[in-house]
Amino acid sequence: MKNIAVVGYGVIGKRVADAIKVQDDMKLVGVCDIISDWRIQNAVRKDYDIYATTTEAEKQMKASGISVMGNMQDLLDKVELVVDCTPKMIAAKNVETYKTHNIKFILHGGEKHETTGHSFSAENNYNTALNINATRVVSCNTTSILRTLTALKRADLLDYARGTLLRRATDPWESHLGGIMNTMVPEKEIPSHQGPDAQSVDPDLDVITSAVKVPQTLSHMHYWNVKLKKETSKEEVLNALKTSSRIKFIHYDQGLVSNNTIKEMFLDMGRPWGDMYEVALWEDMLKVVGDELFYAYVVDNQAIVIPETIDAIRALTGIEMDGNKSIAKTNKSLGINQ
Structure with a gap:
């Protein structure tokens, strides 16, 4: 059992904490934040030990009736690894603190690759x-x-890939604070940052992305045009994609025609928050024309990185040396693709 801390109890942090709790080879020692509102109060209801990031935060928590176990330094003294789920740029500032405590740490995609020198995707590296x-x-x-293109690469089918991302405007619970309405906002730069980011994990990927922010908050949607190394069949492509246990094939002709219907399905499945850890890829929409492949899928930005984070904990701490075994263990604990 490895002792793990979660710093930042927001959209990702609360999900990481819950995922750690259902593993049998790691222990959630506590969660740490600066907030004292309903978000951290839900962590109290789950009997998570609460730590305050700052002295001022500790005062506010105690004034709100929250029992505080200590500060962030106290929490870090008790763990072997910390998962930082704080907002963009804050995590990078916390790195020196983690290094001072000589503990391992995991950051998320809002930070630059150079901050850690290693970027992680479980099925890839x-x-x-x-x-x-x-x-x-x-x-x-x-x-x-990475999940989709790596599956094609494993089958020696991938030549290069070009994708268009329709990005949700903001998180659902923050849509009253901003976002966009009655408009679409293309990102100025091509490639958008996701293509180069994928290359930080696999430099050999020939991938270019473009992105458009759209006025909805449920999920992202991707459209991909992939040049294959040879003329092939739809069956061969599907067999390649099915080597990923974290791609869920859905069917347009079964009523899954939009991101809201997909979200409803996962809610009906009993997933917490209706979370979709998998890439939801339309099997009946996928088309192969000679050596070209076309497909589309939906991404739940609040959930897809949760299983990756659990696997990253195992890799960094050496709990499990076999990536496939870790992935299978995580999938079973979270009910992925079952």
Whole structure:
């Protein structure tokens, strides 16, 4: 059992904490944040030990009736690894603290690759993360790109890939604060950052992405045009994609015609928050024309990196040396593709 801390109890942090709790080879020692509102109060209801990032935060927590176990330094003294789920740029500032405590740490896709020197995607490069000190679990969109393209690459089908991303405007619970309405906002730069980000995990990927922000908050949607190394069949492509246990094949003709219907399905399946850890790829929409492949899928940005984070914990701490065994263990614990 490895002792693990979660710093930042927001959209990702609360999901990582819950995922750690259902593993039998790691222990959630506590969660740490600066907030004292309903979000951290839900962690109290789950009997998680609460730590305050700052002295001022500790005062506010105690004033709100929250029992505080100590500060962030106290929490770090009790663990072997910390998963930082704080907002973009804050995690990078925490790195020196983690290094001072000589503990391993995991950041997420909002930070730059250079912050850790290693970027992680479980089905792609688990072995390279074994027993290292730090990694960055790449972003939700990058994770989906790596899962799909790596599956094609394993089958020696992938030549190059070009993708268009329709990106949700903001998180659902923050849609009252901003976002966009009645418009679409293309990212100025091509490639958008996801293509180069995927290459931080696999430099050999020939991938270019473009992105458009759209006025909805449920998920991202990707459209891909892939040049294959040879003329092939749809069956061969599907067999390649099915080597990934974290791609869920859905069917347009079964009523799954939009991201809201897909979300409803996962809610009906009993997933917490209706979370979709898998890439939801339309099997009946996928088309092969000679040596060209066309497909589309949906990405749940709040959930897709959660299993990757659990696998990254195992790799960095050396709990499990075999990536396939870790993936299978994580999948079973979270009910992935079952």
